[in-house]
Structures are given as C-alpha cells and as structure tokens.
Amino acid sequence: MRTPAAMIVGIVLGPCGLILNLTSTLAPNWRDVSRIPDKSSDIIQHQGIWDICEETQSIHETTCNIEDSLNYFSQLPVQVSKGLMPSALAVLVLGLVVAxxxxxCWTETPHFLLAGLGGLSLFISGLLSLIAISWYNHELYNLPVPSGSTLQVGYCLVLGYLGSCLEIIGGISLTISFSQCYKECKLKKAAANYNYPPAKQQDLATSTTVASSFDNKDFEMYNRTPTPRSYTNALDVLEDERASKYSYRSRPPCDSDL
Incomplete structure (x- = not known):
C-alpha cells in the first residue's frame, strides 16, 4: 500500500526538527551582547547555554571559552535549558527510530501502533524544547549583563522555535495512526465474536487489515471480479467504425451497432 500522507509529513518533519534543535543546542548564540564597556565597539559577545564567544567584526575573528564573570551559567533559565534541550534531543531520536x-515503507502495510508511539515521542520532544526556548526568551533581558551594553536575540532561539514547531506538527501527524490502529482492533474484535473456525478467523483478520489499508476506490479495484472469458474478444470490433469517423465515405453499421 502507499504510505499515508500523515506518516510522510511526520517522518519528514521529525529529522528537520532534529537538525534545527541540535544546532540550537550546541551553537553559542542564544543572545548577542554588543557595546560592552571597556571593550572595543566592534566586539560582539555571543552567549549560549554551554559557552561564551567573542567576535571581533573588523578582523572576523572569534574567540571562545570566555570567562563567565557575571555568573551567567548559574542562572535558572540557563540551567533548565541545559537539562531540557539534551533531553528533548534524546526523546526525539528515540521517537524517530520507533516511527x-x-x-x-518497504512492507505492504505499516505498523500503526509503532508509528503512533513514535509521533507521541516527537510531540513530547517538541514540547520540552519549546519550554526551554520560551523560558530563556522570556528571561532574556533579566539575565546578568554588563551595564550599558545592548542585547539582541541570537539565531539559536529562532532555530529552536522553528525546530520545536516542526517536531510538534510531525508528532501530531504521526499520532493520527492511533485512529487507524483502533479501527483495525475493532474490526478484528468484531470478527472474533463470530463462531468461525480458527482458520476462518485468521482469514477474516487478514482481510480486514488489507481492507483498512486501502481507500474506498482502491479497495473496489482490489476486489473487482475479473471479466469472464466468454466476454473477451481479441478482435477490435470498433476498428472499422473509428476509421469511418475520419473519412468522408459512409459505411454500413458494423455488428457492434446492432
């Protein structure tokens, strides 16, 4: 069967969210501090949750492992982000494997229960990273900073918001598989309630699984009765009629018209 569109959306958006959130977690650019007193005006300090870097714009040189003189890393939003972002990545990887x-896609029918569980993991991962990003963004201007300096939002927050939203959308798309799993269980339970032999019950369960994996149109084509051999004819009885359609001479009607 064709892979459902909801599964395709989830399995595509999940890795995209993984790349964006991984970049957001590792890159030291959650906020930018410029116009720092006692330093050159072309120096911008990039602060993340793991490291602090200073970039000299005039010579395009970046220096990392800057000393944290204001106890920036000891602040609660930074500590929470350090715990939630790696946890979200771990849950996301687990969800992608299960999904x-x-x-x-290489088998006839997917396993809807596993796909739904994978989507639930993606959804939880997106919520965890969204909580960390939102809390840090809310406390951005309350974190310690040299007096007189200017603060700006770093690109890591933008990537984090985008990656979290992609994970949540992909997780919701995959959790739709739970409804299909419920339908299959309901059909199998209904088939088991009848007093059929065990072999017949197995055939009914298989047929319900195949039926649920096709759309109505595809299912009708799947169960279409083949044309009896008595109605087949290798000769094209309408060949002369089609030829006369493009000629100026009129011909007597062929047998098909009668």
Missing part, C-alpha cells in the same frame, strides 16, 4: 519501524 521508522512503524512506517516501514
């Missing part, structure tokens, strides 16, 4: 096993 990949559930989608199983």
């Amino acid at each position: 990949s096993l559930g989608v199983r």
